[in-house]
Amino acid sequence: MSHSPKAPPLATTTADLPEVEDGVLAYDTTQGKPVARVAGAWSEIAGEVFGTPTVVYDDGTAVGDTDQIQGDIPEDWKYLDTSLKGVVIGTSCTSIGDSAFTNCTGFTGSLVIPNSVTSIGASAFYGCAGLTGDLVIPDSVTTIKGVLGTGAFQFCSGFTGSLTIGNSVTIIGINAFRDCTGLTGSLVIPDSVTSIGDYAFEGCSGFNGTLTIGNSVTTIGNYAFRSCTSLTGDLVIPDSVTSIGSNAFRDTGFTGTLTIPDSVTSIGGRAFQDCSGLTGSLVIPNSVTSIGIVAFNGCSSLTNVDCYVEKSVLDVTSSLLSSGVTTIHVRSTDSTWTAGAGQTIGGKTGIEVIKDL
Numbered sequence: 513m514s515h516s517p518k519a520p521p522l523a524t525t526t527a528d529l530p531e532v533e534d535g536v537l538a539y540d541t542t543q544g545k546p547v548a549r550v551a552g553a554w555s556e557i558a559g560e561v562f563g564t565p566t567v568v569y570d571d572g573t574a575v576g577d578t579d580q581i582q583g584d585i586p587e588d589w590k591y592l593d594t595s596l597k598g599v600v601i602g603t604s605c606t607s608i609g610d611s612a613f614t615n616c617t618g619f620t621g622s623l624v625i626p627n628s629v630t631s632i633g634a635s636a637f638y639g640c641a642g643l644t645g646d647l648v649i650p651d652s653v654t655t656i657k658g659v660l661g662t663g664a665f666q667f668c669s670g671f672t673g674s675l676t677i678g679n680s681v682t683i684i685g686i687n688a689f690r691d692c693t694g695l696t697g698s699l700v701i702p703d704s705v706t707s708i709g710d711y712a713f714e715g716c717s718g719f720n721g722t723l724t725i726g727n728s729v730t731t732i733g734n735y736a737f738r739s740c741t742s743l744t745g746d747l748v749i750p751d752s753v754t755s756i757g758s759n760a761f762r763d764t765g766f767t768g769t770l771t772i773p774d775s776v777t778s779i780g781g782r783a784f785q786d787c788s789g790l791t792g793s794l795v796i797p798n799s800v801t802s803i804g805i806v807a808f809n810g811c812s813s814l815t816n817v818d819c820y821v822e823k824s825v826l827d828v829t830s831s832l833l834s835s836g837v838t839t840i841h842v843r844s845t846d847s848t849w850t851a852g853a854g855q856t857i858g859g860k861t862g863i864e865v866i867k868d869l
Contacts, residue, residue: 529547529554531552532549533549563582563602563603563604563605563628564602564603564604565580565581565582565583565602565604566580566581566582566585566599566600566601566602566604566605567579567580567599567600567602568580568590568593568596568598568599568600569596569597569598569599570595570596570597570618580602582602582604583604583605583606584605584606584607584608584609585601585605585607585608585609585612586609586612587609587610587611587612587633588609588610588611588612588614589609589612589613590612590613590616591611591612591613591614591615592614592615592616593613593616594615594616594617594618595618596613596616596618596619597618597619597620598619598620598621599613599616599619599623600624601623601624601625601626601629602626603626603628604628605626605628605629606628606629606630606631607629607630607631607632607633608625608629608631608632608633608636609633609636610633610634610635610636610657611633611634611635611636611638611662612633612636612637613636613637613640614635614636614637614638614639614662615638615639615640616637616639616640617639617640617641617642618642619640619642619643620642620643620644621643621644621645622643622644622645622646623637623640623643623645623647624648625648625649625650625653626650627650627651627652628652629650629652629653630652630653630654630655631653631654631655631657632649632653632655632656632657632664633657633664634657634658634659634662634663634664634685634686635658635659635662635663635664635666636657636664636665637664637665637668638662638663638664638665638666638667638668639666639667639668640665640668640670641667641668641669641670642670643668643670643671644670644671644672644673645671645672645673646671646673646674646675646676647665647668647671647673647674647675647676647692647695648676648678649675649676649677649678649681650678651678651679651680652678652680653678653680653681654680654681654682654683655681655682655683655685656677656681656683656684656685656688657683657685657688658684658685658686658687658688658709658712659685659686659687660686660687660710661687662687663685663686663687663688663689663690663711663712664685664687664688664689665688665689665692666687666688666689666690666691666692667690667691667692668689668692669691669692669693669694670694671692671694671695672694672695672696673695673696673697674695674696674697674698675689675692675695675697675699675719676700677700677701677702677705678702679702679703679704680704681702681704681705682704682705682706682707683705683706683707683709684701684705684707684708684709684712685709685712686709686710686711686712686733687709687710687711687712687714688709688712688713689712689713689716690711690712690713690714690715690716691714691715691716692713692715692716692718693715693716693717693718694718695716695718695719696718696719696720696721697719697720697721698719698721698722698723698724699713699716699719699721699722699723699724699740699743700724700726701723701724701725701726701729702726703726703727703728704726704728705726705728705729706728706729706730706731707729707730707731707733708725708729708731708732708733708736709733709736710733710734710735710736710757711733711734711735711736711738712733712736712737713736713737713740714735714736714737714738714739714740715738715739715740716737716739716740717739717740717741717742718742719740719742719743720742720743720744721743721744721745722743722744722745722746723737723740723743723745723747723766724748725748725749725750725753726750727750727751727752728752729750729752729753730752730753730754730755731753731754731755731757732749732753732755732756732757732760733757733760734757734758734759734760734780735757735758735759735760735762736757736760736761737760737761737764738759738760738761738762738763738764739762739763739764740764740765741763741764741765742765743764743765743766744765744766744767744768744789745766745767745768746766746768746769746770746771747761747764747766747768747769747770747771747787747790748771749770749771749772749773749776750773751773751774751775752775753773753775753776754775754776754777754778755776755777755778755780756772756776756778756779756780756783757780757783758780758781758782758783758804759780759781759782759783759785760780760783760784761783761784761787762782762783762784762785762786762787763785763786763787764787765789766787766789766790767789767790767791768789768790768791769790769791769792769793770784770787770790770794770814771795772794772795772796772797772800773797774797774798774799775799776797776799776800777799777800777801777802778800778801778802778803778804779800779802779803779804779807780804780807781804781805781806781807782804782805782806782807782809783804783807784807784808784811785806785807785808785809785810785811786809786810786811787808787810787811788810788811788812788813789813790811790813790814791813791814791815792813792814792815792816793814793815793816793817793818794808794811794814794816794817794818794837795817795818795820796817796818796819796820796821796825796826797820797821798820798821800821800825801821801825802825803825803826803828803831804828804831805828805829805830805831806829806830806831806833807828807831808831808832808835808837808858809830809831809832809833809834809835809859810833810834810835811834811835811836811837812834812835812836813836814835814836814837815836815837815838815839816837816838816839816840816841817832817837817839817840817841818841818869819840819841819842819849819869820842820843820869822846822848822849823842823846823848823849823857824848826840826857826858827857827858828858829858829859830858830859831857831858831859832857832858832859832860832863833858833859833860834860835858835860837857837860837863838862838863838864839863839864839865839866840857840863840864840865840866841866841867841868841869842865842866842867842869843867843869844867844868844869846867849865849867850865851865851866851867852864852865853865
């Protein structure tokens with residue numbers, strides 16, 4: 513196995529480490545202590561100051577054939593290394609680089625991210641489907657990165673427990689947890705998060721509890737929660753949100769009411785398509801200036817809309833097609849609406865418009 517230039521292989525004793533240039537850091541596994549090459553000799557250093565190295569191994573245990581690196585994990589460090597069986601991220605690490613462990617499909621067991629880490633790169637663990645158990649993002653992390661097509665934990669389908677997102681995370685990047693189908697329980701987006709990227713949780717069909725979106729989120733990206741088919745309960749969009757992306761909640765399993773606050777200005781096309789479990793009345797506040805096509809198509813359990821916007825905003829292509837809406841209440845002073853039964857609005861026929869708001 514090739515080794516990182518930042519540190520030599522792990523050794524059972526310091527005496528087994530090779531002679532290298534001064535300044536190189538290593539780890540004595542017998543004593544469980546970090547060491548440094550100083551004046552041509554290996555010397556013990558304070559682990560609490562420098563932290564432990566990150567170790568990867570290929571024999572199923574953290575002994576034998578291993579590799580290590582002190583400090584931050586660079587991008588592409590173990591990219592496509594399918595021989596590896598596990599990883600222990602050291603406390604000396606503050607950032608995990610882009611594609612650091614992409615498609616390390618041999619990884620098994622749990623993943624522990626220490627609270628020294630502040631940033632997780634795009635594709636850092638992409639395709640590591642053998643990782644299992646809970647996934648905990650510690651409070652030290654501020655950014656979970658992603659780019660179009662590759663997210664930090666995308667296709668990590670082996671996680672079989674809950675997802676905990678630390679309360680310092682501000683950005684959940686594109687594709688961050690896409691198709692992590694084994695994650696279960698409720699999903700809580702902490703108040704620290706301001707942006708949920710496109711496709712961030714798409715296909716996370718294992719979540720079988722409620723969804724809580726923190727009150728600092730301003731943007732919910734396209735396809736952000738699409739096909740989270742087992743989420744239940746009410747869907748409450750917090751009053752910090754201004755934009756709901758296209759397909760954002762399409763094909764989700766919510767079984768309660770939908771609340772859209774008066775901070776929202778745009779609702780993307782197909783945003784709530786086929787959310788057949790959403791029930792009761794829907795309030796569209798007067799802050800909304802655009803609703804995309806097919807936005808509420810297939811919401812078969814929604815029966816009424818209290819609409820505070822002009823007709824042209826709601827009456828777009830198939831916005832209500834195949835919904836259960838039979839009545840729309842509008843403002844009594846809104847001249848763009850005409851009261852009466854038997855109208856076709858958003859592709860849905862037989863709607864009665866009542867001007868009483």
